[in-house]
Amino acid sequence: MKNYYSIKCQFLAYSFMISLCLQNCTHSTSLQSIEDSQANTQQLILIGKTLVSKQGHKVSLIQEQRKLQASVIENLPQGFSRSYLAPVIVNPVLNLSLASVNNTEWQKSHTHIINDQVYITRLGLLGGGKRGEETKKIQYPLHEAVIKWDKNQIQQLLNSDIDINLKNEEGDTFLHLAIKQIKILLNKRLAELGIHIIDIENMDRTSLQYLSIEAIKKDYVQEVADLLLPLQEKLALDLNACNNKRKTPLHIASGQGHKELVKLLLQLGADTHKKNKDDNTPLHLAAAYGYPSIVKLLIKKGADINAKNTDDDTPLHLAAAYGYPSIVKLLIKKGADINAKNTDDDTPLHLAAVYGYPSIVKLLIKKGADINAKDKDDDTPLHLAAAYGYPSIVKLLIEKGADVNAKGEDGQSPLHLAAGRGHINVIELLLEKGANINIKEKGGGLPVHFAAVNGNLEVLKLLLQKGADINAKTKEGPSLLGFSAAFGHLEIVDFLLEKGAEIHDGYCTGIYEAAACGHLEIVKLLLKRGLDVNAKDKNGWTLLHWATQEGQVEMVGLLLARGADIHAQNIEGSSALHITSQGWHTEIVKLLLDKGADVNVKNKSGVVPLHAASEGGNIETIKLLLERVAEVNANEETGYTPLDCATQKGHTEVAKLLLEKGADIHVKDEVSQSALHWAVLKGRVGVVKLLLEQGADIQAKNIDGETSFHWACQKGHLEVAKLLIQNGADINAKDKYGKTPIDIARQKKYKALEEMLLGTIS
Template identity: 30%
Template sequence: MWKSRYIVSNWFKMNLSRVYFVLVILIVSFNDNVVSGINGGDLNINYINAQNENGSTLLHGAVNQCDANMVRWLIVNGAMVNIQNSAHDLPLHIAVRIDCVEAVKILVENDALLSVGDENMNTPLHLAVIGNNENVAQVLVAKRSGMDIKNKAGNAPIHTAVLFGFLNITVLLSEHNASLNLQNKDLNTPLHLAVMKNDYEMVKILIHMGARLNIRNGLNQLPIDIALERSYLGVSALLLDCGTDINAKDKDSNTLLHASVIRNNYIVVKLLLSKKADLNIPNNEGLLPIHSATFDNNEEMLQLLLDNGANVNSESTRYETPIFTAIRKRNWKIVNFLISKKADLLVKGADGNAPIHISVLNEELSITQLLITEGADINVSNLKNETPLHVAIRRNNAAIVKLLLDSNANLMMENSQGETPLLLALRTNCIEIARLIMDSAKGINGTDSDGNNILHLAVAKNYIEAVKMLLDEKVDLEAKNHDEDVPLLIAVAKGYQVIAQLLIGAGANKSVTKQNGDSLLHLVVHNGDTKMIKMLIENGADLETKNGIGDSALILAVWLGHIEVTTQLIVSGANVNVKNRDGNTPLLLAVIKNDAKLVKLLLEKKG
């Protein structure tokens, strides 16, 4: 017997474990008289809630022994039911862990908290689920409290039940208002988790109890997306049969079928096709499943799609068929397969490119050869009026240029800039390719629809370096187009002095005239180009040549009112007294035109 409450208090604190041991021994025999004696004398009941070094109270200890009588006695005598020890355990957590149903009932009846978590934030209900303790769980769910509280892992009890595959507890939770569509920290619903576990029966039960099929998780996945991605065929079929939208789209607008094709998952694609998945829904890139099937070297997948109604010539939103995609992926085998299935080689995409344009653009020699062999049009033009040969030149790919030349590509077709392949090669300084074209049978001597040869065209575009190269190749300087124009006439008419001088220097006929009889000087007078006139005169142009209506260059200059040109012609020696076919001299024409400046000039020069 202690002499004071102070002594009792300190003894109790220092010997709590011993007291607990004594109580446990007493609990084992549970002698009412002894317990009553403790209550009335030696042990002060005010210390019944004291905690040991682990933070546990006598109630924690009694619960751990699963002694319902002692648990009840302690509570009746003031034990607090909601004290947590250093592991954050309530007495209720311990009771649930050891499956002590009676202790659980007593604690719950005495207002033990159901929403408090342990060190992992697991509530008593979480622990009951983890232990698959259905009887304990029934006691806890009857209170309908803390049903949807999440633990440290972000899972509510129903998520935990599904993850462990405990069907009965999952049903029990659902029947007591646990949310079937609650999302965990990864935004997975119980149905997502059941699908991840490939738990057919769990999926079936969740759907039967009302789980929604169309909720997306943090990865934007529906339950069906997970099932298909993992090739869980049974679960996939179940989800589809229970109402999942078979044409549901992901963030890239890929349908289930499209995504499965991209993953190259043959058995899943086969399942979806058996469920009538739509073959003709484009994704964000405008591609259909059959386009995406060309990404991999998988003829079997393509054949499966074709056997189920896919069109080998289905167009994307850019009007491109699967063969375009196969070519872009540089997949010779698939290109060959599609051709064997009657892929259209003449179809054009939104930019007017045919499959052969894309092949050349990608510098795919073997695919280009295949397309030519199978009947592709080598002279097809795109929206820029460029043929495959133009494209090959832009890529500076001599091997493909040679292939196209050997296949008789048209060398005189012009793009929207008026360039033939050779002109393009010359302008872009593709010298090797230019040589290839010039060495071909039609490279230099061929003509376009207007009768222009390559020199006409180079002159017309003022491509000085191209003209130099052509002159080195001894191209015909006097070839005439359908307007009877030789290259020099074009150069002079357009005012291209450098090229005109190059042509004259190479031996071009300076006396050449147009169909109407206009000489080179007449053409320059029309343009009022004094520099060109000077160059022509220095190179021996005849000042007195008359055109078809009998006008000399001077008469034409006066009639057009070109005082500077008139001055230059006179200074260069033109006859000021020359007459036109009507007998009019330059002076008389100036008077008729009432041009005082010209009259004055001619009078001065005549005098």
């Protein structure tokens, strides 16, 4: 759920038509006045000590040469380089047109007014830079006056001709800022009294404290009203202006709890249906931030009580989620849809349950909320209350008819969720109310499995005490012991073993995963309690296989010390040495070889550890295997060599090492493909280059009469094709079907490759 707060929209006012005269500038720098007779001059306004245009911009006196011109009589101090500051005296009585003096070095320079200073910069000299660019990001004068809460200056500006709806960089008008500033001033005043604005809603309306606070608030609001009412009469004020977050002043006032400001804005005609960037209306914000009096005002003025934001939350969703029962009651009374669903298919009851508000849950049920409504995960409010551990809400829901054994999309019941998160009070309550202790989710998991996975011993004890099966398994095989071992819960493993849990439970992968994860103490305990160190899972993997695959050096050492069979093979005939050679675990490879592992052992497919290492690309492991006399040209059952493995995977350095150690570059597999065929097939440019340098036969053909060049065209490898041509590939070679490489490129529609080949022929 999103947090909806922040409001900026437009309201700015000013104008102050004054033309001016600059006199007696010090440091011999002056601006000369000329009669106001030129056609395209721009009138300026004096705001405090700052010159602004009628549009509200601080003025660069040379913004555009034809619109506003200035002459600078230069007599600057020695050493002046890029800029110079000089005081200027402004006479607000006279009109002034500023004209340039031609043929001076400063004709194109920029002059900015900052406070009471003339700022001259040479950024525009000789045409460089941007004419009239502002020296820094600024607020408009009216915005600045509001931020300072200078009421005299604000009034002066509002009485002028300036556009009151100008926006700052955040899109705020002066009215946005005024509302924010009132909040700051009010909070500061209340803080001095030790009060937070949200507390006001819960105060005794007849107390002296409440009445005093209301008086303070009304004083501030009256100040804003005094500013706005005259503007509204002029029809100049845009009450519904939106800032960059699409918030209107009414959004800001509603979300910040300014009841009096909300009342004022509504009286002036503010639109209650406007939505911000999250599609929240002012009513959404008032409901979310807990302002029932504002909710009443907005509803009275016709606010859409069932409006939805981008998450499809209604004001009732937000009031329920943020825990405001009085607002929930009010919204329902005024016709809010009690079973409305958001984008997650959550009803207000779901949200009250998940965030733990029993009074709101009770209220919603009383008013007719669907107690077994399901969200997009098919979870009911009871699922959520159980998952987040709210026993009072769980009890209330069940007593009002919630299905205690309802299943979510994944088949999990409220008891599964409570067990998984360790909410023992909720578990006891669910069991007391008839929850099925042996209910299964889609994977066959029981609530007790969830407790084991999450390592909650007390919950597990409770469930076993209530009749859960200590040896129950999921569809995939793991038992409680397996889950506990896999997740490293030593205390639970010890407890289960004490209670007689079966260690030899067939294909319990969890125990093997304990070895893979390096849970030394758990494996030691299991071995001590009778686990066979050479036990195999359903795929024939021993603890040693699992530990070597994950690079668990200490675990491998432990298992070997406890008598693990170093030659044990899985159902594919692979030993632990096969498994670890494919990874990056050279230290384990060395350990296994030192303990007597056969360096040239073959699995059922004829693969030796060097095949696995060459495919994996760990050059250090390959060096070690070769040092231990691994057969460099070993063939697996399809004739595939370690060099073929390396070339197909693109391991150039490995291929180079194998060739240096005697790998046969010309050997072919069962379909007569060489290492060059494989490298080209996979587009391995670096390996192709290496093989050609080492004398690979570029014209060699496979059983279909295809050269490596045919394969380059078959796969569209343009760079490889270029390399083969450069090294003498026969562009006209035909396969057994009579097709040349260019025929294949054309058939495959590799246009760039075809054009390259045609260019070669011509």
